[in-house]
Amino acid sequence: MEGLCDHFDLKTISHRAKDIFGRFFNEKLFREQLAYFEDIDYREQIEFVGKEVSEKEIKNFLTETAMASF
Secondary structure, eight states: OOOGGGTOOHHHHHHHHHHHHGGGOOHHHHHHHHTOOTTOOTTSOOOOSSSOOOHHHHHHHHHHHHHOOO
């Protein structure tokens, strides 16, 4: 099963969000939100479709993506 990372890069997502939301989209805030995990509620179990991905892999991917420059 393919995921978001197999289809769109952060640059494409940010540009599209700017087109849709205009001045209401803040790319810096969006990047910060991708790498923020403090308030995640882990009580609900995740049901994976296809390959299971570890929490560490997800956090690493999101953090690296958020910190990547264009």
